[in-house]
Amino acid sequence: MYLSLPTILAPQRPAPEVYTVVPPQQREKKPGQLERWQLEQYFDKGFLIVPKFFTKEEMQPVIEVTKDAEWHPL
Numbered sequence: 001m002y003l004s005l006p007t008i009l010a011p012q013r014p015a016p017e018v019y020t021v022v023p024p025q026q027r028e029k030k031p032g033q034l035e036r037w038q039l040e041q042y043f044d045k046g047f048l049i050v051p052k053f054f055t056k057e058e059m060q061p062v063i064e065v066t067k068d069a070e071w072h073p074l
């Protein structure tokens with residue numbers, strides 16, 4: 001199926017609910033899948049802190065690269 005240029009450039013309806021409504025979850029959870037309360041927090045606050053997501057070993061390259069960086073307030 002090919003779309004004509006006017007179809008592609010047609011204005012799209014905004015869909016803010018994509019960013020504010022938790023999508024339906026599957027009944028069978030996959031390994032590492034977020035819990036319902038975590039999804040709700042993410043959609044409510046816009047962020048989620050997941051403790052121990054990375055190991056110390058995985059974070060070491062990031063620590064090394066940023067340790068000598070200069071930080072400037074915005």
